[in-house]
Amino acid sequence: MSHPAFELVRDEAIAEINSQARLYRHKKTGAEVLSLINDDENKVFGITFKTPPEDANGIAHILEHSVLCGSRKYPVKKPFVELLKGSMHTFLNAMTYPDKTAYPVASQNLKDFYNLVDVYLDAVLFPIISEDTFEQEGWHYELDSADAPLVYKGVVFNEMKGVYSSPDSVMHTQSQNALYPDTTYGKSSGGDPKVIPDLTYAQFKRFHETYYHPSNARVVFSGDDAPEKRLDILDAYFDQFDRIAVDAEVKLQPRWNAPRAVSGTYAGTIDSEKRRDGMVSVNWMLDEPDGREETLSHGMLSYLLAGNSAAPLRKKLNESGLGEGVLGGGISTYLRQPMAGVGLKGIDPSNAEKVEALILDTLRDLAETGFSDEQIDAAINMFEFNLRENNTGSTPRGMSYMFTAMGPWLHGGDPLAQLSFEEALASVKAKAKGEHFKNEIRRLFLDNPHRVTSTLEADPEQGAREAQAEVDKLAAVRAGLDNEAIQSVVARTERLKALQEAVDKPEDLAKIPTLSRDDLERDIRTIPTDESAIDAARFFYHDLATIGILYLDVGFDVTVLDSEQLPYMPLFGRALLQTGTSKEDFVSLTQRIGRTTGGVAQHRALATRSEDGQTAAWFFLSGKAVADKFGDMLDIMSDVLLDARLSNKERFRQMALEEKAGFEARLVPGGNGIVDTRIKAALTEASWVAEQMSGVSYHEFLKGLIERIDSDWASVEAVLVSIREKLFNRGAMVINLTADADLLDRAKSELGQFVGKLPGGKFERATWRQSSFAAHEGLIIPAQVNYVGKGANLKALGIQLTASASVVLRHLNTTYLWDKVRVQGGAYGGSSRFDLSSGNFSFLSYRDPNLLKTLEAYDGAAKALRAGIGEQDLTRSIIGVIGDLDRPEFADAKGYSAMWRILNGTTDAVRQQRRDEVLATSAADFEAMAAAVEAVAEKGRIVVLGGEAAITAANAERDGLLKVQKVV
Structure with a gap:
């Protein structure tokens, strides 16, 4: 199919994914577009930019958050949240990788799909990205008054504090950074909390100007939507740009001629009697894979080595008695030069060399003996079955195609080569029982000197030391501020909070495209069940x-x-x-x-x-x-x-x-x-x-x-x-x-x-003796962030709600809690949950720098609900809930869902009643939920999982509110 604005580069059928694949290049900007035409009603769009960071300041990650906070066409504070609230999306998110940033959306509803595509294109190409947005999503100094302590705030800053509180994440970051010291892969693309405050707004703006341009874009469409309209939509945006040269190449890491080692620590506890706080991982850098056959071979070799509990390398590690659990165990193909790694956690740090030796010795043995025919037959069958079934679970198939194609495409390779598999599978099957995998073990691992052995061990003082270092750093900054500068920070803090609390203009909110209630199906979707x-x-x-x-x-x-x-x-x-x-x-x-x-x-x-x-x-x-x-x-x-x-x-x-x-x-x-x-x-x-x-x-x-x-x-x-x-x-x-x-x-x-063959006999239901719990609990873990929860059983409190509660809570989650807990509080997320069948209700936060402030926010939810809701917001929230109810499922999931509804008593009649209640949601339901969360505020049970300092401080301020228990 020709189009005046695009050059057709390739046009071929890919039988394996039942798609016609057309590869285009936009004539004016050079943007590359892969249009997959198939009968999948779950339509997918994604635009991806190469975004190689130069250091660990989190610039690509912060920008990923920020472009979705308002754009030229949609000048509201959070168009992304408006879509979360009122779209029938089957996928809506954005992801930062070490070398790219991707913005995929999906929907079964054609009108909704086009709405999502338009908002996302405007967001990435014409974002507002003000300094306020940068500070909110990235980092800023916060000073509530001239005599208050100076603190860091920012959504990504606290998200990454959470990431760096996970020993597994620390190990992966340390290993990858060490393996690729001379390329972008040697930087933390998510951002290191110690480095994020070095990022300036000027750098942030320049990064967008440099990389977020059609000349640096890869676009994928997949589904049953009109292929010609895809190109029209893109050209309407791309035509506003001229072609530029974008230097976003991920350079190859020079190879080493000898292995290296790196060590570190994480914030954790030590058992002095039985050390099990160590981790070790042996990692290799591999060469760029040469086509589909090699990537399929890599995957099959990973499965043979460590892809299940009986795989020989995993089995050796598990049976060694040296550790508690295997780390990694495969080849990661999302980097230009793939990374392979395997190790053990829960080891005595003094045994790290023994684990390394065991891994290398096992690989040497396998390079000599190879795998049995039974092992190879099992691997081939599993891979062939999965390829032909093409069951991507809750992920839309088109997204799977997008990221499969993106691997080679991002670095100048063929995006179509990875989408077909018949020829590659036949070739690997023909080689599998020969010397192929033995030779691959030698080539990829034993004869590959580009290897890093990475070790970690717990440091019980590290958490307190890092917290104090942050306090000292902030104190030094504060000491360097004169009175005028201090007042400026206070004013800036007040201004940002005022902006965060400000309400968008109704006329701007109305610009966000949405469906109407008339676009919604009134009846439930049933599954044939005998x-x-x-x-x-x-x-x-x-x-x-x-x-x-x-x-x-x-x-x-x-x-x-x-x-x-x-x-x-x-x-x-x-x-x-x-x-x-x-x-x-x-x-x-x-x-x-x-x-x-x-x-x-x-x-x-x-x-x-x-x-x-x-x-x-x-x-x-x-x-x-x-x-x-x-x-x-x-x-x-x-x-x-x-x-x-x-x-x-x-x-x-x-x-x-x-x-x-x-x-x-x-x-x-x-x-x-x-x-x-x-x-x-x-x-x-x-x-x-x-x-x-x-x-x-x-x-x-x-x-x-x-x-x-x-x-x-x-x-x-x-x-x-x-x-x-x-x-x-x-x-x-x-x-x-x-x-x-x-x-x-x-x-x-x-x-x-x-x-x-199964035994019969009398069936008797047991009577369970439930254990009791403290009224409020503080569960201590070595972390720099908290998870703050409060909940109650509404039925036990005498409160009966309808399915309309899901609409009310969708509004609460995407307005009040988003603003109070995430935007103003700096947590990565805040939400509420309610199960209509049990009556259980809970407020929850995620990677939260606060504790008591978050509880205060929960207790203020009733007031927010009583403020009411406009008709536009109500409609959007209803649409969003119906979208959740109608999420697509593959056949296996449909069959299981139908069976599980029968077992838990959710009949089709109950489902229809609940759908009717959702569609009929009114202001009265907001008042009912306000009364419910008011009761939770008064009688709810509090549980906090977080750092000892935060829980201790909360208990000091609230007279021992939380019964403390150390989890690890």
């Missing part, structure tokens, strides 16, 4: 197009277990798939799963049932396979359910250590979720169960369990056996199948044989 029985088990079937794949969920009711058995469930589920059986060890079992299926996995699901308030608690074993392998998959499921080797003490101990290390790694990146779970654990039974299986209580259980595995394994094994005997019962079982109709009869016959 219910019957197979033996004593409930059977759900969903007739959906699945390209010949059968998706199966086998569920068991967890309410048969005793209270004391619940914390074992995460490890019990892993043990089923990772301990082997009486007939095969776990390596053989893992390879068998890989050879014959698209994967078998386990998980748990919890909810409060809508109709009766009872707990729905289920354990699921899920798998997917093509028709001729479905029986093989059922045989695997039978073996793991009935014959898993629960006596495998050493493997179970390894998994317990991994679980503990995994929880500790989630503390900083997932702190708000941990707080949310802890708050609600005291409110409802289902939430209490979640705390036992995934919260701070679970972490405490793991610490004790690891000791009992060594001292009293027999009692631990007895619990595991008891769980199996109680849980796997045909009378407390559901089977959920999603597949094409022509596969059903054969599948039902095979399922009948499968169910017949």
